[in-house]
Amino acid sequence: MRYLPHTPEEIQEMLAVVGAESLDQLFFPIPPACRRQSALELPAPLSEWALDARMDALAARTAVAPQAKVFLGAGSYDHFIPAAVDALAGRSEFLTAYTPYQPEISQGTLQAIYEYQTLACRLMGTEVATASHYDGATALAEALLMAIRKTGHRRVAVSRLVHPHYRQVAATYLHPAGYEIVELPYRPDGTTDLSTVEAEPDLAAVAIQSPNFFGCIEDLAAGAAAAKGVGALLVAGFTEALAYGLLKSPASQGAEIVAGEGQSLGLPRSFGGPGLGMLGTRQAHVRSLPGRLVGKTVDQEGRQGFVLTLATREQHIRRERATSNICTNNSHCALRAVMYMAALGGTGFRELAVLNHDKAAYLKQALAAAGHRVPFTRPIFNEFVVDFGTGFEAVHRRLQDAGIVAGLPLEADYPELAGCYLLCATETASRQDLDLLVKEVSR
Amino acid sequence: MNAPLGTTGLILDEPLLWERGRPGRRGACLPPADVPPSPLDPELCGDGPDFPDLSEVDLVRHFTRLSTWNYGVDTGFYPLGSCTMKYNPKTHERQAALKGFAAAHPLLPASLCQGALQLIWELERDLAAITGMDAVSLQPAAGAHGELAGMLVIHAHHQHQGHQRAKIIIPDTAHGTNPASAALCGYRPVAVASGPEGVLEPAAIEAVMDEETAGIMVTNPNTLGLFETHIREIAAIVHAKGGLVYADGANLNAVMGIVDMAAIGVDVIHLNLHKTFATPHGGGGPGSGPICVRRQLEPYLPVPRVVKDGDQYHLETDRPLSIGRMGSFHGHFGVMVKAYSYIRSMGADGLRRASELAVLNANYLKEKLKQDFHLAYDRPCMHECVFSDRRQAPFKVTTLDMAKRLMDYGFHPPTIYFPLVVHGAIMIEPTETESKEDLDRFVTAMRAIAEEARTEPETVKSAPRYTKVRRLDEVTAARKPCLVG
Ligand SMILES: Cc1ncc(COP(=O)(O)O)c(C=O)c1O
Numbered sequence: 001m002r003y004l005p006h007t008p009e010e011i012q013e014m015l016a017v018v019g020a021e022s023l024d025q026l027f028f029p030i031p032p033a034c035r036r037q038s039a040l041e042l043p044a045p046l047s048e049w050a051l052d053a054r055m056d057a058l059a060a061r062t063a064v065a066p067q068a069k070v071f072l073g074a075g076s077y078d079h080f081i082p083a084a085v086d087a088l089a090g091r092s093e094f095l096t097a098y099t100p101y102q103p104e105i106s107q108g109t110l111q112a113i114y115e116y117q118t119l120a121c122r123l124m125g126t127e128v129a130t131a132s133h134y135d136g137a138t139a140l141a142e143a144l145l146m147a148i149r150k151t152g153h154r155r156v157a158v159s160r161l162v163h164p165h166y167r168q169v170a171a172t173y174l175h176p177a178g179y180e181i182v183e184l185p186y187r188p189d190g191t192t193d194l195s196t197v198e199a200e201p202d203l204a205a206v207a208i209q210s211p212n213f214f215g216c217i218e219d220l221a222a223g224a225a226a227a228k229g230v231g232a233l234l235v236a237g238f239t240e241a242l243a244y245g246l247l248k249s250p251a252s253q254g255a256e257i258v259a260g261e262g263q264s265l266g267l268p269r270s271f272g273g274p275g276l277g278m279l280g281t282r283q284a285h286v287r288s289l290p291g292r293l294v295g296k297t298v299d300q301e302g303r304q305g306f307v308l309t310l311a312t313r314e315q316h317i318r319r320e321r322a323t324s325n326i327c328t329n330n331s332h333c334a335l336r337a338v339m340y341m342a343a344l345g346g347t348g349f350r351e352l353a354v355l356n357h358d359k360a361a362y363l364k365q366a367l368a369a370a371g372h373r374v375p376f377t378r379p380i381f382n383e384f385v386v387d388f389g390t391g392f393e394a395v396h397r398r399l400q401d402a403g404i405v406a407g408l409p410l411e412a413d414y415p416e417l418a419g420c421y422l423l424c425a426t427e428t429a430s431r432q433d434l435d436l437l438v439k440e441v442s443r
Numbered sequence: 444m445n446a447p448l449g450t451t452g453l454i455l456d457e458p459l460l461w462e463r464g465r466p467g468r469r470g471a472c473l474p475p476a477d478v479p480p481s482p483l484d485p486e487l488c489g490d491g492p493d494f495p496d497l498s499e500v501d502l503v504r505h506f507t508r509l510s511t512w513n514y515g516v517d518t519g520f521y522p523l524g525s526c527t528m529k530y531n532p533k534t535h536e537r538q539a540a541l542k543g544f545a546a547a548h549p550l551l552p553a554s555l556c557q558g559a560l561q562l563i564w565e566l567e568r569d570l571a572a573i574t575g576m577d578a579v580s581l582q583p584a585a586g587a588h589g590e591l592a593g594m595l596v597i598h599a600h601h602q603h604q605g606h607q608r609a610k611i612i613i614p615d616t617a618h619g620t621n622p623a624s625a626a627l628c629g630y631r632p633v634a635v636a637s638g639p640e641g642v643l644e645p646a647a648i649e650a651v652m653d654e655e656t657a658g659i660m661v662t663n664p665n666t667l668g669l670f671e672t673h674i675r676e677i678a679a680i681v682h683a684k685g686g687l688v689y690a691d692g693a694n695l696n697a698v699m700g701i702v703d704m705a706a707i708g709v710d711v712i713h714l715n716l717h718k719t720f721a722t723p724h725g726g727g728g729p730g731s732g733p734i735c736v737r738r739q740l741e742p743y744l745p746v747p748r749v750v751k752d753g754d755q756y757h758l759e760t761d762r763p764l765s766i767g768r769m770g771s772f773h774g775h776f777g778v779m780v781k782a783y784s785y786i787r788s789m790g791a792d793g794l795r796r797a798s799e800l801a802v803l804n805a806n807y808l809k810e811k812l813k814q815d816f817h818l819a820y821d822r823p824c825m826h827e828c829v830f831s832d833r834r835q836a837p838f839k840v841t842t843l844d845m846a847k848r849l850m851d852y853g854f855h856p857p858t859i860y861f862p863l864v865v866h867g868a869i870m871i872e873p874t875e876t877e878s879k880e881d882l883d884r885f886v887t888a889m890r891a892i893a894e895e896a897r898t899e900p901e902t903v904k905s906a907p908r909y910t911k912v913r914r915l916d917e918v919t920a921a922r923k924p925c926l927v928g
């Protein structure tokens with residue numbers, strides 16, 4: 001095996017030092033009743049080239065561009081990733097390091113994550129941002145737990161237009177400890193109905209996602225006001241980080257905690273993970289934050305350097321009283337994100353966001369012109385809902401067989417929206433692709 | 444050893460990202476705007492984020508220079524205890540980057556993502572085989588996330604039994620994530636001390652286990668690198684009172700093909716694919732922390748589940764007893780591809796051999812170093828061994844000092860000050876991918892440091908000297924946090 005360097009002679013020499021006769025004898029502390037009775041049953045080992053063939057064959061059995069045309073967003077977005085991001089992130093000095101517990105030989109990771117935290121703040125409008133969380137859903141769940149800690153209240157209100165998976169994860173995280181989640185309904189224009197908030201007692205948080213699951217841009221300022229009115233914190237979620245290249249940042253509209261998914265920032269979709277959980281807030285809340293933080297400091301000679309800091313919030317010090325159980329996070333994903341944000345720059349990021357909006361707006365308009373109903377009137381970013389009608393299922397399946405995924409059916413999560421589909425268009429969809437889709441769904 | 448080997452040379456300076464570049468530069472192309480502009484209501488628009496504008500060359504230089512300040516497994520020996528910093532095969536990166544994996548949307552209809560579903564399903568079967576457990580969920584994103592999932596499974600089990608419990612037994616050697624994960628389910632951790640041999644004693648468990656206790660979280664081999672020899676008796680005590688046994692499988696690298704987790708009484712175990720299964724740690728993740736359970740706990744596993752029906756795979760979400768969803772989609776699929784590649788490259792014999800050599804390497808270092816360093820438990824170890832700074836204390840040289848000095852000798856330090864039960868712990872996990880000559884070089888460096896501690900302690904106490912920065916002011920960093928530039 002090419003990863004195991006020991007020669008038989010070396011094994012013998014080392015066994016002699018240890019005072020064991022065989023490798024098997026090294027395991028004598030393990031009682032016989034704890035041992036396996038037989039060898040592991042696994043497929044025979046593959047050579048490197050045989051592995052390539054096996055993996056090529058598996059990978060060939062998923063539908064991806066350019067053969068397939070996939071108009072899906074819903075929390076995972078198709079954006080072009082510059083080769084420089086892959087090359088830099090692939091440097092093994094970054095890739096094969098552990099969490100930077102020893103700062104003197106981890107300054108590369110630490111400075112890069114400090115830079116990530118900074119650009120993440122500039123994107124979300126927050127004063128601080130954590131080093132990363134697993135994904136948007138767990139970041140949101142942790143944000144809700146943080147609001148519960150901050151306010152001492154045990155209930156949270158979550159919009160029905162928060163990504164259904166994110167709401168499910170919030171339930172997984174909150175219910176066992178006895179916290180309650182109430183759902184906020186939505187209005188006919190495709191945004192959250194805040195009118196029920198004032199009647200809810202003891203809320204820790206009001207959670208709204210913008211752009212929301214229907215792609216509509218929410219009025220976060222109204223959400224912040226509603227939350228404030230009942231002594232709760234506005235937690236603003238997002239699944240499409242690129243939207244904030246164009247939209248007002250969540251914190252600038254009054255969100256106390258911002259939590260979302262950064263997959264759009266240079267991460268491949270990779271069948272849904274790893275992504276990047278982003279979480280930010282105001283400086284005043286910093287000691288309640290879950291997760292790792294990198295801070296700037298100086299070394300004993302006065303030179304600038306970076307360390308993991310405020311660790312007294314964390315599990316390895318605080319154990320069961322920690323602000324979170326997270327340890328390994330998604331640091332390498334944050335590294336990719338800072339590289340991607342820097343590759344585009346402020347100017348490029350803005351242009352890309354505008355282009356995404358234009359593509360989706362074009363598709364939305366073209367579908368409307370072809371006679372399809374667009375049920376929600378609120379402005380969108382790069383995805384939106386179309387009502388193709390309840391008979392559309394067969395067409396959707398036929399197109400699917402031809403490698404075209406004409407949006408995500410919403411009925412499973414929103415039974416009242418049978419026949420409605422969530423469609424996404426990013427910069428990677430050409431006008432030709434969009435026109436083709438319109439033609440195919442309108443036949 | 445006056446001229447430390449391999450640690451001299453060029454160290455480049457590099458400013459912060461936003462101190463580089465000029466407005467209007469561009470490091471990435473945009474596709475042509477082939478649709479008409481459609482201005483958004485200006486009321487909704489912000490100014491766009493204030494990111495620096497860099498050219499591609501600016502970008503590449505910046506991050507390349509930063510990377511040179513890092514130390515990874517590819518740089519050298521990385522004996523970070525409890526972290527299993529084994530070599531990460533290059534072919535794994537190739538496999539995860541295949542377009543059919545990397546570009547796959549997580550909500551593709553099942554008929555369009557059979558390859559991805561098959562990989563998950565097969566990896567679950569492989570991990571079940573390796574642990575001896577019955578069912579696996581690959582949803583958890585890291586070890587601590589697996590712990591939470593496992594605790595939630597136990598919580599759901601007790602709920603279903605009709606009586607929720609309030610406490611959970613956690614040994615004092617446990618990793619901090621254990622009590623933190625248990626607390627997220629509302630469980631109150633009950634600490635038990637390990638016995639004089641460094642392992643749990645059944646009597647200690649018997650004394651605290653009752654019908655208000657949900658079970659025990661036990662790391663096996665434990666964080667002292669010792670196999671919990673009484674694990675079956677302990678499991679029996681816990682089971683007799685209706686509790687369940689949770690195993691933290693962070694240390695599975697010692698026992699692949701050797702120990703059957705089901706046979707030792709484990710009900711739920713999480714694994715760290717980013718440790719045992721050779722996926723790179725990425726400077727702090729992403730990892731993957733699957734949980735493996737016995738048959739009777741399968742109904743509680745997170746949704747969605749990958750199900751095989753004939754030769755077709757699909758996702759199922761309708762599991763009424765499930766703890767629910769753990770993450771946005773299906774877990775860290777990109778990491779799973781690498782772990783799958785590893786298992787399929789190693790095969791059954793290769794994995795067992797990896798464990799054997801991991802244990803050989805650890806025992807070899809233990810024997811070679813125990814003259815110069817105090818060994819917390821002088822017993823045959825598994826894949827790691829724990830020393831302390833007791834012998835260096837008379838010279839006022841601490842574990843931290845020696846860890847820093849190791850950097851000057853070109854090595855990543857071991858894990859230090861963990862487990863908490865060993866004062867000044869130095870926890871060394873060499874892993875199986877290190878050759879004898881690399882171990883010998885490390886021994887030489889450690890012995891030289893022990894000698895320096897006796898003869899020139901200031902050299903050790905003022906280390907490191909050859910790194911990008913020297914010791915950093917962590918106190919001020921925490922007191923006056925500067926987290927954003
Ligand atoms: C014994 C043990 N348990 C749990 C964990 C947590 O794993 P992770 O960092 O992947 O969350 C670790 C690793 O840090 C560990 O060493």
